[in-house]
């Protein structure tokens with residue numbers, strides 16, 4: 001029916017996140033910003049489909065995606081093709097606040113760093129989701145992954161709010177279902193295929209930021 005096809009269009013599917021991350025790496029292992037941002041768009045869409053409790057999280061992520069999209073489409077677009085070229089360009093042109101917030105509060109480098117830290121959370125969480133049993137709690141998986149990664153960069157009040165949002169996450173079977181891939185085994189297979197690529201994108205970005213001393217950008 002036309003009606004149900006239309007609503008299918010709006011439905012999130014896990015491949016909207018995983019496909020862009022699969023396309024992220026160039027032949028010489030640079031990270032394409034366009035695909036990175038597309039992966040994040042998918043994540044924001046997924047988060048929105050989980051309900052308004054997650055609104056404060058998805059708004060922040062959407063905001064950061066928006067900042068990066070503006071660079072991708074802006075007058076210096078050619079400098080923003082890969083994360084590597086962005087870092088080089090912004091550093092060489094002193095477009096990054098390095099020690100305290102100043103005249104460049106929305107640099108590509110600091111904005112991407114926030115998403116990069118959240119990508120580590122995603123990696124940890126999806127790995128738990130992939131290997132968990134049917135009755136394992138997504139809220140616990142989510143909280144553990146958060147505590148091991150992003151939480152270290154968040155003040156108490158954000159950690160508290162995040163912890164409350166985790167409590168309303170659906171159980172693992174329902175969670176896999178909203179990913180709209182098919183039976184659980186298929187979701188698990190898809191995650192198994194995509195996770196190494198997400199890890200690689202994460203690690204390459206992490207190494208780049210570490211080399212350039214950018215891991216603590218304000």
Ligand SMILES: CCCCCCCCCCCCC/C=C/[C@@H](O)[C@H](COP(=O)(O)O)NC(=O)CCCCCCCCCCCCCCC
Nearest residue numbers: 017043044046047056057060061114115118121142158162
């Ligand atoms: C599935 C459940 C989703 C739970 C999400 C877990 C992450 C919790 C993050 C809580 C962030 C709270 C919002 C505020 C953040 C900002 O303070 C903070 C710092 O920014 P600033 O330096 O500009 O001030 N921002 C950030 O750290 C960026 C956070 C971005 C979080 C994005 C989370 C996306 C989660 C996507 C869920 C997808 C699930 C898997 C589906 C395939």
